[in-house]
Amino acid sequence: MRVKRRNRLITVSFVFIGAAVAVGLMLMAANENLNLFYPPDKVVSGEAPTSTGIRAGGMVLAGSVQRNSENLDVRFVLTDYKGSDFEVVYTGILPDLFREGQGVLVQGQLGEDGVFQAASVLAKHDENYMPPELEGMGA
Amino acid sequence: MNLTELWHRMGSPRWFYQMSGPWGTGFATLAVVLLVVGTMWGLAFAPADYQQGNSFRIIYIHVPTAILAQSVYMMLGVAGFIFLVWRMKLADMLLQVMVPFGMGVTALALFSGAVWGRPTWGAWWVWGDPRILSMLLLLFLYFGLYALRAAIPRAEAAARACALLALVGLxxxxxxxxxxxxxxxxxxxxxxxxxxxxxMPIQMWAPLLVNVIGIYCLFAANVIIRLRGEVLRRESGTAWVQEVVATHDQARRGHSGDSGAMA
Known part of the structure; x- marks a missing residue:
């Protein structure tokens, strides 16, 4: 009985470890493709494909947001604060959390001229929460 | 009592049934108190977030359910491992009764996440986000565990298949x-x-902790009560269960009109 149980323990452990290794290798192989979006350096370096639907993300550069006074056109620059930035044009309503210095995700096409034509803009937010009166106090 | 003896005793459905009588109601009471306090506190008294305003309060449902969705699955995996190696009957019963609750909290975590995503991100659902996809896979694993048991008529084979799926899904x-x-x-x-x-500051964090503990208690109550039922169902042919039923019947006949005497 004891031997039987030990054999089962070994078999079960092998099945589990084998499955874990297989999944691990698959994830490592697929690693790049599992990223939800291209960061600014990939967009600037040309690693992101042009003229096809992609997602790109970055921080909205302070002072870069230009709104058209007659329609909903808006232009802004996304940056990684490490020297890579690209321009985005978008027509539509921006999410409530869109603001300068905030992370956003744009879906659309990267033009040959390096300007991103966004079809939608999603706001990314971080895991820090605080009440309004504590803002800026680093709470 | 040495450790081996304790281990064997814990695996005995009869021992569990006799021990666990008051546990279910105890955890259920605790859960109701904690969840009412935590939810009221979080929704009405905790401060709003500086950026998201009131939509941040979805955290008081989203985070507890998401934490439990993963915890329950980890317990399923451990129960599956114990069943596969030691063939402990109680581990398989546990594996069976934990699935519906886990399925429910996973669905609720995904739903509350979608409701939260709409005002903050600007989208209900983002295909391709690794966190969202892996949570969706978790929901499908719960569906799979539920369906697999129903699909295999032989209880012993169903138990082994479910244990293996639970373990690999880990x-x-x-x-x-x-x-x-x-x-x-x-x-x-x-x-x-x-x-x-x-x-986040303590006034936001404290109600969240209360709700997390509360939902664990709710889970414990649900599992204990369902496990007691499952023990009686599977052991219904044994002398001790028939004895339990006989005592129960006798008590009911003795107190006819006195409802809930043995509840």
Missing amino acids: INIPIIKYSVEWWQTLHQGVTFTLTEKPK
Whole structure:
């Protein structure tokens, strides 16, 4: 009985470890493709494909947001604060959390001229929460 | 009592049934109190977030359900492992009765996440976000465990298949946990852990902790009550269950009109 149980323990452990290794290798192989979006350096370096639907993300550069006074056109620059930035044009309503210095995700096409034509803009937010009166106090 | 003896006793359905009588109601009471306090506190009294305003309050449902969705699956995996190696009957019963609750909290975590995503991100659902996809896979694993047991008529074969699926599905848990660190995601990083300094002040964090403990109690109550029922169902041919039923019947006849005497 004891031997039987030990054999089962070994078999079960092998099945589990084998499955874990297989999944691990698959994830490592697929690693790049599992990223939800291209960061600014990939967009600037040309690693992101042009003229096809992609997602790109970055921080909205302070002072870069230009709104058209007659329609909903808006232009802004996304940056990684490490020297890579690209321009985005978008027509539509921006999410409530869109603001300068905030992370956003744009879906659309990267033009040959390096300007991103966004079809939608999603706001990314971080895991820090605080009440309004504590803002800026680093709470 | 030495450890081996304790281990064997814990695996005895009869021992569990006799021990656990008052546990279910105890945990259920605790759960109701904690969840009412935590939810009221979080929804009405905790401060709003400086950026998200009131929609931040969805955290008081989203985080507890998401934590439990993963915890329950980890317990399923451990129960599956114990059943596969030691063939402990109680582990298989546990594996069976934990699935519906886990399925429910996973669905609720995904739903509350979608409701939260709409005002903050600007989208209900983002296909391709690793955190969202791995949580969806978790929901499908719960569906699979439920369906697999129903699909195999022989109880012993069903138990083995479910145990193996539960164990192999365990691989998804670290993927869910680290998805926000390994890949670029829209989902934010880890908000709530017991090991690190919270990313929010105490007046936001305390009601969340109350709700997390509350939902664990609700889970415990649900599992204990369902497990007691499952023990009686599966052991219905044994002398001790027939004795339990006979005593119960006798007590009911003795107190006819006195409802709930043996509840």
